[in-house]
Amino acid sequence: MLRAIDVPQTTAEALSSLARARDALVIGGGTLVMPKVQAGISGLGALVSLSRLKLDKIAIKGDKVTIGAATTLAAIGEERGLAFLQPAIESVGSPTLRNLATIGGNLFTEQPYGDIAVCLLALDAEATVATKRGMKKLPVAELLKKGIGRDAIVTAIGFKKPEKGTWFYRKAMRRAANSASIVTIAAHCSQSKGRVAKARIALGGCGTKPVLAAKAAAALEGQKLDADAIAKAGALLIQDAAPFTDAYASAWYRARVLPVHFRRAILGE
Amino acid sequence: MPSTIVTLKVNGRAQEFLTRPGTTLLDALRDSLSLTASKKGCAQGTCGTCTVLLDGKPVFACLVPVETVAGRSIETLEGLAAGDVLHPLQESFIALFATQCGFCSSGMIMAAKGLLDRNPDPSRADVVRAISGNVCRCTGYEAIIDAVLDAAAKMKKAAPSRRKAAE
Amino acid sequence: MQDLEQIDTSFFSAEREAELDVVGTTVPRVDARAHVTGKTQFYEDVSFPGMLHLKMARSTRHHALLKKVDTSAAAKVPGFVRALTHKDVPNNWYTILRLIGVEPNDEPVLPEDRVLFAGEQIVAILAETAEAAGEAAAKVKIDYKDLPAVFDVEEALKPGTPAIKPHGKNHFVYEGHHCRRIRFGDVDKAFAQADHVIEHRYQSAPIEHAPTETTGCIVKPEGDGRFTIHSNTQACYFTLDNAALIVGLPFNKLRVKGGTVGGGFGGKVDVIVEPIAILAAMLTQRPVKYAYSREEEMQVSSPRAAERIYIKDGIMKDGRIIARKVTLYVDAGAYSRHSPYGTTKAAAHMPGPYSIPNVWVDAHCVYTNRTPSSAMRGFGVTIGDFALESQMDRIARLLKMDPIELRMLNAYRDGDMKAHRKKAEGCALVEVMQKAAEMTGRNLPERFRKMSSLNKEGV
Numbered sequence: 021m022l023r024a025i026d027v028p029q030t031t032a033e034a035l036s037s038l039a040r041a042r043d044a045l046v047i048g049g050g051t052l053v054m055p056k057v058q059a060g061i062s063g064l065g066a067l068v069s070l071s072r073l074k075l076d077k078i079a080i081k082g083d084k085v086t087i088g089a090a091t092t093l094a095a096i097g098e099e100r101g102l103a104f105l106q107p108a109i110e111s112v113g114s115p116t117l118r119n120l121a122t123i124g125g126n127l128f129t130e131q132p133y134g135d136i137a138v139c140l141l142a143l144d145a146e147a148t149v150a151t152k153r154g155m156k157k158l159p160v161a162e163l164l165k166k167g168i169g170r171d172a173i174v175t176a177i178g179f180k181k182p183e184k185g186t187w188f189y190r191k192a193m194r195r196a197a198n199s200a201s202i203v204t205i206a207a208h209c210s211q212s213k214g215r216v217a218k219a220r221i222a223l224g225g226c227g228t229k230p231v232l233a234a235k236a237a238a239a240l241e242g243q244k245l246d247a248d249a250i251a252k253a254g255a256l257l258i259q260d261a262a263p264f265t266d267a268y269a270s271a272w273y274r275a276r277v278l279p280v281h282f283r284r285a286i287l288g289e
Numbered sequence: 290m291p292s293t294i295v296t297l298k299v300n301g302r303a304q305e306f307l308t309r310p311g312t313t314l315l316d317a318l319r320d321s322l323s324l325t326a327s328k329k330g331c332a333q334g335t336c337g338t339c340t341v342l343l344d345g346k347p348v349f350a351c352l353v354p355v356e357t358v359a360g361r362s363i364e365t366l367e368g369l370a371a372g373d374v375l376h377p378l379q380e381s382f383i384a385l386f387a388t389q390c391g392f393c394s395s396g397m398i399m400a401a402k403g404l405l406d407r408n409p410d411p412s413r414a415d416v417v418r419a420i421s422g423n424v425c426r427c428t429g430y431e432a433i434i435d436a437v438l439d440a441a442a443k444m445k446k447a448a449p450s451r452r453k454a455a456e
Numbered sequence: 457m458q459d460l461e462q463i464d465t466s467f468f469s470a471e472r473e474a475e476l477d478v479v480g481t482t483v484p485r486v487d488a489r490a491h492v493t494g495k496t497q498f499y500e501d502v503s504f505p506g507m508l509h510l511k512m513a514r515s516t517r518h519h520a521l522l523k524k525v526d527t528s529a530a531a532k533v534p535g536f537v538r539a540l541t542h543k544d545v546p547n548n549w550y551t552i553l554r555l556i557g558v559e560p561n562d563e564p565v566l567p568e569d570r571v572l573f574a575g576e577q578i579v580a581i582l583a584e585t586a587e588a589a590g591e592a593a594a595k596v597k598i599d600y601k602d603l604p605a606v607f608d609v610e611e612a613l614k615p616g617t618p619a620i621k622p623h624g625k626n627h628f629v630y631e632g633h634h635c636r637r638i639r640f641g642d643v644d645k646a647f648a649q650a651d652h653v654i655e656h657r658y659q660s661a662p663i664e665h666a667p668t669e670t671t672g673c674i675v676k677p678e679g680d681g682r683f684t685i686h687s688n689t690q691a692c693y694f695t696l697d698n699a700a701l702i703v704g705l706p707f708n709k710l711r712v713k714g715g716t717v718g719g720g721f722g723g724k725v726d727v728i729v730e731p732i733a734i735l736a737a738m739l740t741q742r743p744v745k746y747a748y749s750r751e752e753e754m755q756v757s758s759p760r761a762a763e764r765i766y767i768k769d770g771i772m773k774d775g776r777i778i779a780r781k782v783t784l785y786v787d788a789g790a791y792s793r794h795s796p797y798g799t800t801k802a803a804a805h806m807p808g809p810y811s812i813p814n815v816w817v818d819a820h821c822v823y824t825n826r827t828p829s830s831a832m833r834g835f836g837v838t839i840g841d842f843a844l845e846s847q848m849d850r851i852a853r854l855l856k857m858d859p860i861e862l863r864m865l866n867a868y869r870d871g872d873m874k875a876h877r878k879k880a881e882g883c884a885l886v887e888v889m890q891k892a893a894e895m896t897g898r899n900l901p902e903r904f905r906k907m908s909s910l911n912k913e914g915v
Contacts, residue, residue: 062591120349329500375493391498
């Protein structure tokens with residue numbers, strides 16, 4: 021049962037709130053935490069809300085993007101400068117959910133939810149984390165693996181906007197909208213002279229957290245983005261993936277369709 | 290468990306009430322303010338029956354701790370009609386059989402209002418998208434989509450005359 | 457609405473006794489205005505001062521003996537009021553359909569020494585808030601001794617499979633028989649004469665109704681020995697009568713206030729939440745609310761039964777079906793609820809809306825350690841129809857016949873004797889298919905256009 025909910029005005033206050041209560045949890049939009057609160061998870065004593073910390077600004081300077089951690093997915097979806105992310109945003113929940121769900125919260129979602137975290141991993145984004153000892157930068161890849169510890173707060177997420185034609189996204193769902201991921205593919209393939217210079221591929225539905233498909237990415241580098249190279253890379257995706265079985269799809273099915281949706285993502289089929 | 294006093298602007302009126310920590314906006318509306326049009330179908334943010342407008346945007350009231358929205362503006366289905374005069378969405382939901390058991394209707398209408406307030410001329414796809422967070426087990430959705438489009442058309446037709454009246 | 461306005465009155469014009477004037481017109485729903493203004497009062501829209509919340513500690517096992525149930529840790533949760541076990545239930549054993557003579561009482565309100573399915577309610581916890589009740593329920597400690605569980609209907613009926621039910625059999629007993637049977641003509645003789653014999657197996661999974669409003673009730677003691685039950689039951693009087701028998705009160709001490717249901721689809725005709733909530737209100741003299749969470753609705757409310765159906769048909773080259781043998785299994789899950797009745801309906805529905813001279817049906821109502829199944833929209837018939845009509849399409853493909861013509865040829869007509877010995881009346885099946893063919897632009901041959909439900913033309 022909850023003892024308290026703090027709605028601090030500053031990050032410093034939020035950190036000391038967290039430090040005071042060992043059984044406190046950070047709450048952003050509430051879409052992850054409140055279902056747990058209402059299902060009665062034991063041992064949760066307090067919530068520390070990010071709603072008044074003004075962590076909801078989007079700043080775009082050239083190709084450098086910084087998004088406040090408590091920015092809603094709806095606000096990101098409406099940002100013209102981030103149009104490349106719109107298909108990914110639209111694939112998450114419903115417009116009503118996206119009015120609450122935040123980009124920061126997405127980093128702490130367990131698959132098959134959290135498609136924006138898949139995108140951030142592919143973008144090699146970096147999180148700004150506030151701790152008692154000050155601010156630090158943490159690659160999203162590392163954050164997804166290790167977390168941030170219970171008395172720290174993600175305040176912002178930064179990444180470089182991909183060049184036109186180098187960003188690819190596809191989410192396979194049971195329904196056209198408002199459905200969890202069967203598999204999600206986000207890929208950033210920078211190109212030079214018609215060949216892939218550098219590739220970074222992230223997958224959803226292939227582990228409890230988004231995973232990087234390093235072997236498939238390496239196979240794409242130096243190649244033209246044609247059907248042949250995509251098929252070869254697609255066959256390697258599974259080597260970095262651990263698809264699971266849940267109510268949406270079986271592990272077998274996820275593994276089977278992963279290369280198909282990868283091809284569709286890259287070729288825009 | 291210390292309770293706190295929370296003030297909300299609900300359907301245009303400031304409302305003050307005492308709340309226990311972690312109380313959802315939905316429970317506050319239903320239990321503290323007796324505004325029971327918004328329903329609790331899942332308490333998980335997946336059924337949409339609790340949809341209300343928060344500063345004009347649809348949200349799932351079951352996911353919002355009420356302390357975090359203190360001072361903000363909430364619209365519920367109870368505030369939609371002006372006395373006996375129904376909102377066009379309400380009229381269209383009746384006329385086109387968009388309500389059957391009625392349990393999803395409050396959330397559906399509020400999600401639709403959130404759409405029409407921002408986009409008075411939605412396409413069918415826009416409507417589908419706007420209500421994609423709301424589950425209906427009776428109608429099969431088509432009647433609801435028709436009703437929202439019908440209301441939008443009625444409001445568009447009425448809009449010029451309303452403007453004139455305002456002048 | 458366009459299609460509804462074009463009622464074709466040319467059929468059966470001689471049979472019409474009165475001018476029907478509602479079909480084809482638009483009649484507004486009487487409840488719509490209250491629905492769209494939020495004024496409709498669902499059961500959960502009332503609340504009372506001092507209301508207690510009831511949550512269940514539930515079985516985590518499919519089939520197990522209850523060795524020890526310990527509520528001491530639960531009792532320490534702030535807000536805990538009391539726990540209820542089977543010992544608190546005056547008449548613990550019941551079955552919903554006992555009201556129409558179904559026996560035996562095979563379900564305990566709260567289990568005594570064993571649980572038969574995962575999710576079965578064991579101990580009711582009453583607390584001042586829903587959160588406290590939930591936390592205390594999670595702290596009820598239950599020691600189990602697991603027993604072998606059975607999940608498959610045919611497995612359950614095999615000799616040697618341990619019986620999970622007190623009457624020593626894994627099936628409902630129909631007047632001394634192991635299943636509901638229909639015998640009409642001689643199928644074996646007909647199979648021997650048939651040009652083709654085909655047999656196929658069909659099966660379905662359980663289907664949850666998933667109403668947007670979960671099952672629940674609020675019971676209020678009125679202070680005069682009477683209790684008002686605010687419920688979303690689809691069956692007010694099933695609930696009232698069964699609950700009165702369980703709690704040992706005269707029927708006139710209970711008043712069910714129902715009728716407003718946030719989606720039922722058959723999922724709210726069982727009597728699960730009300731008896732225990734009434735008992736809790738009797739024992740505490742406080743209002744009590746027992747509402748399923750969404751998870752409980754999905755996990756423990758009765759779904760549509762899973763069915764397995766074998767259909768064997770004897771067919772002549774010209775399309776006539778001369779024999780149909782159906783072996784049907786309804787998975788009732790752990791308790792009877794409405795499944796013995798659903799299985800009877802399934803049997804009576806065979807062999808579908810067709811006049812087949814030789815029919816043999818064995819419809820089994822089988823107990824397994826799965827969530828008890830019960831009513832849902834045409835239960836007993838829906839899955840049977842899926843199987844029957846799939847089979848009809850397979851016959852049409854086998855004979856290279858038009859599937860509509862195959863069905864018209866075999867369709868029952870007025871006066872035909874059905875397999876379960878009811879005379880078919882007011883069939884109209886032939887005419888419906890004629891009209892459907894016309895509306896979909898299919899030109900039926902003269903022979904089929906001249907067919908009628910009123911005579912044997914064209915057979």
